[in-house]
Structure formats: C-alpha cells, structure tokens
Amino acid sequence: MLTVGVAEEFLLLGPDGAVVPSAPFVARQARDEDRIRPGFLAYQLVTDTAGCGSLHELRGELSRLRLQAADAARRAGVSLVSVGAPPFAAGPLGAVTDETRYRELAGWFPDAVVAGRGCTCQVRIEVTDRDQAVDVLARIRPWLPALLALTVNSPFADGLDTGWASYRYHLQQHWPTFRPPGAWDGADRYDSVVRSLIHSGAAPDESTVFFLARVPAGQPVVEVRVADACLTVEDSVVFAGIVRALVRSLITDARRNLTTTPVPTSVVDAHLNTAAHGEVRLRQDRLTPTMPAAHEAVVRLMRKIGPALSANGDVDDVYRGFKRLRQQGTGADRQRRARRRRKGTTDFVQFLAGSTAAGTAEG
Template identity: 50%
Template sequence: MGVEEEFLLLDPDGAVAPAAPDVMRRIGSDRRFKPEYMSYQLETATSVCTGLDELRRELIRLRLVAAQAAEKAGVYLIASGAPPFPTGPLGALSHEDRYLKLAERFPEATAIGGTCGCHVHIGIPDRELATAVLSRIRPWLPVLLALTVNSPVTRAGDTGWDSFRYRAQLSWPTFRLPGVWPSAERYDQEIRSLVASGTAVDVSGIYFLARLSARYPTIEVRVADTGLSVDDTVLFAGITRALVATLIEDIRRREKLLPASGPLVSEQLLAVARGRAGQTARLLTKITPQLDAAGDTGEVYAGIERLRREGTGARRQRHLWQKYGPTSGFIGALAAETVPARI
C-alpha cells in the first residue's frame, strides 16, 4: 500500500498562501513531495509500505519535513479538506501546463478553489482482478467517506457538511462512483472515451472515487478528505487494504455483487453520516478476517474506538471552531493537529 496526502498552506491569519514553490525549494529535490493544483497546496507520497506501523512512521516523517519547510516559509501546513477562510488568492494556480489546461477546460470547478484529499493505493498487479474489485467496492465508498470527513468549516463558517470538499468536487464531471466494467479493456475504453470527449483532459484527470491508477499497478481509493491526523490516515489505509483483500476473496469465491450505491448526493451523504455506527459495524464484520490475516485487527479496532470517543476530523474541527471561532487560534489549532509531535 501507499498513501498520497494533500495539504493546504495557510498564513497565520488563515488566508491561503501561494507558497508551494518556496516550500518546495526548501525541501529540495525529494520526489516524495510535489506542488498540487493550487499554489497553496502541497502533496506528499509515501513509498510502498507493507505494514501499518511502517506507514505511520513514513507519514509522520513526511508531515514533519513539510511542516518545517512551511514554517521557514512563514506559513502553516494544514490538513483540512478545504480552506477554512475565503481570504487570499483562492484561484492561484500552480504554474504547470497541465494545470493551466485544466483551469481552461473546467473554469467553474477551478473557481471553487483547491481541496485536499487522501488517496490510498493498494497493489493489485492483475488489472482484470483490479477492475472487478472496483465494481465491488462501490457500495462501501459512502461509509469510507463518512469515516474520513474533514472539511466542515469553509468560507468562515460551518457549512453543514462534514465534507465540504466532497460537495465542491462534484463540480468535476468525473468525480463520481466507478462503474461496473466486465473487463479491464472495457474500463480502458471508458477512460479513453472520457478523455476523447473532453470530459477529462487526460487519464490522470479521471477523478472517480476509486479508480485504477494511471501510474502504478494499484487500485486507488480517492473518496476521503485528507486526514486531520496521521492516525486518521493510517485507519483509512488499514480499512481500505482489508476491504480490497476481502473483495478479492469474494471474487475468487464468485460471490454476487452487492447492490450499488446510487449517486452520492447531499441527502444520501448525510444519511450515511447519521447511520455511520451501523454501517461501520457491517464493514468491520466483513473485513475482520482479512484484518486478522494482516495483523491489523487491534490497530483498526482501536482507531474506530478513537473515532467513537473523539469524532471524525469534521467533528474535531467543529469543536475547535466552537472554541476559537474565525481567528488565528483556529488555524494554529489545526496546524497542531496536523503535525505529529513524535516519530
């Protein structure tokens, strides 16, 4: 497994700060870091990991390096799905040809500004098998989203959404559930058709909530907001790996597809969030044999219990918002949640 995390770069007062070039210069030529769509965003990418402890150590190191470089540039590294305040150059694109092409093709989506997600890659070298997993992961994506929401505050107020990032991303035409494809060739035909029609600028611009990676022999689950803490991201990765392994076993046993979830619109998303406890219990029951096989049961169950006590990133953000309101104290608190104090 491997994980990509996207972060915001914010001034101490909460304004978006187009500081990615400066931060990248301070980090150097480390390929684990790269600028994102907006110049106030930064992405980190782990190497391939086989255990959750290994993944946690790498995520911590990446966040610490990025936060230290951001501090030297006079900004905060913030793990939130959307900018909390509507201040600063929200339309400040990174200066890459591909991003300029995206902005020209999709001006309305671009105008909303940058949002930050967490993408978990699970290795499946067999593309036919990976395509079959995509079909079976569809019904589980709403509960994965409900466990990882982390963008309730934006435009200097509580939006009423646990994931405003999800709402904003709906402006991109391919931000939707994956389809059901009978083969990898049919999947590839769909991707080629979307690019040819202008619905996406290239293969990497296909933003399905789960997809076959354009670069790696992996299935890439993209439904989540970026995790407020490293623990949030590790929990998402552990659940996702066990779910993918479980679905592979289902395929090998030729079990029937579960009914697919419909389009994730606001009413359905909120219903999933309200019913998260029951949905989570059902998910855990399904994946526990694979958690046991990987030695991840204790880690994942402890993470779920932590969410029960402390809440998702969205709930914790709301708690901080109630405490600090639209002040620099809120931004400082988010920064403290983002950056671990240990390795």
C-alpha cells in the same frame, strides 16, 4: 501481503487563515521532489509515500513527510494544515500552480477551479493485475459512502460552518468525472471508458479522470480517492488500514465466486451525500436506535473486514483507531469543537497545524 501507499494533500495558511500561494517555494525548501510537490493550486502541497508492507512502516513515512513539509512551511512563514477545504475566504483561492499541466487543466474546466480547493487522502493498494483491480472497483462501489463517512474533515468555508461534514465532497462535484466507478468487466473495458471520457472532453487525460476509486494507467493498483484529507497521521493510518482490508476482502469474495448485488449509482450517490452531510454519527453519545443507512454501512464495513485485518496484522491499529473515532468523532467533529473553544482565527489555525504535525487531535 498487499502493499499500501498514501498521497496526502495539504493547505498552506497564514496566521489569519488566508491561503498562501507558496507551495512551489515550500516544496523546494523541503528538498524531496520525489515525495513532496506542489498541488493543483499554488497553496496546496502534496506528499506521497512509497508502497509500505505494514501500517507501522506507513505511519513512519506519513509522519516523516508531514514533519518535513511542516518544517519547510514554517521556514516560509506559513502553516501546513490537513483539512478537506480552506476554512476561510481570505487569500487567492483561484491561484493555479504555474505548471503546464495545471494551467491546461484550469483552461479546460475554468468553472471547476473552485473544486480544486478540495484536499483528499488517496490510498493506493497494489494488487495482482489490472483486471483484478477493475473487479475490486465494481465491488467497492457500495462501500464508498462508509469510507467517506469515516473521513469527513471539511465543515468550514468562508469562515462559516457550511452544514456539511465534507464540504470538499460538495465542491468536487464540479469535476465532470467526480463520481463512483462503474461495474466494468476487466481492464480493457475500463480503459475503453476512460478513453471515451477523454474523447468527449470530460477529462484532458487519464490522470484527470477523477473517479472516487480508479485504476491508474498501466498500474495494477486500486486507488481510493473518496476521502477528505485526514486531520492527523493516525486518521490516515486507520483509513489506509481499512481500505487495505476491504480490498483484500473483496479479492477473497471474487476468488470464492461470490457475486455482489448491483447497487444503482443513484443509491450510491444518495448515500455519499448523506455521509458528506455528516448524517452518519460515529460518536457513541450521538448514536440513536434508528441509524441512517450510511451509518449501518459503517457497521457492516467493520464487520466485513475483520478477517482481512487479522490476515494483514492490522487488527490492533485499526480497531484502536476506530474506537478513538467513536469516542472523539470525525475530523469534522473535532474541528467544530476546536472552533467553538478557541479564541479567534489564529488560534484555530494553530490547532489545525498542530494536529497535522502530531499523531492525534481531540479538538
């Protein structure tokens, strides 16, 4: 059984929607420094689960950490919200957390600090060894647009609808290494590429090589980083279940010596852009007979992972969650509906905070 862990990034907002740079204080209030910590920017909070053997266990960990962080945020007079980017312009959007590593990163890429506003849901799958993990990276490339399409959750910025479903994806392209991984032959080649990026100045260290899927230094882990922060716990659980099943499917392909058709990075980038713009329609009432390529990729993804979902014991959780996505739409869809229905900024922030702490949200 492949263990699965999730790191989630959150924003701290005031009632007026302004970002509030109180993450260091909120993290201390939460009193769980191993699992809850400040993010790159001083209004971002990060939670990190342990590796879990089941989605039931993962759901419990995600819920516990979200509730613990939300309670600490309330005691600090702010709201914890799980969206891909700040929906409003107010507040110190460039406030970097006062830690040496973060200050150095901001110094290396001052123009990319704006990209730091993006919040992600990062899924980690532990595999046998790093060679296997790098092989998964090569095989997962064509599936990245489908994974993004399922998790888009950042339609707003500066108080306006950006026209993107994942404005976070647009923002983070300011980072030099924010790109799909390559099809590299083994861990040694992967490490060589990472070293060359550091040597060229594209990243100060291994932890700041922000491939959309990567292998952390010294760990037999596949870390998928393509997703927006997920609006609800259930969104995160479903996404983690899909990623775990996909990784298992790709490992099975490798064991059967099944080759993959190379997909040019330009094609992967184009489909990622389609997904980030929200052109992949998941809601049943929005589907058309002529489906975009990225939507077709979502359909193929769900078909591919079926046997692995069964092997993992995740069929009910994932298919129930996917059905809900088909009925209610992505996080971006639900945000847009909620923004239309609610009376002003404070009410919308309350919706986001309530969705973050609760299991589901319809908008």
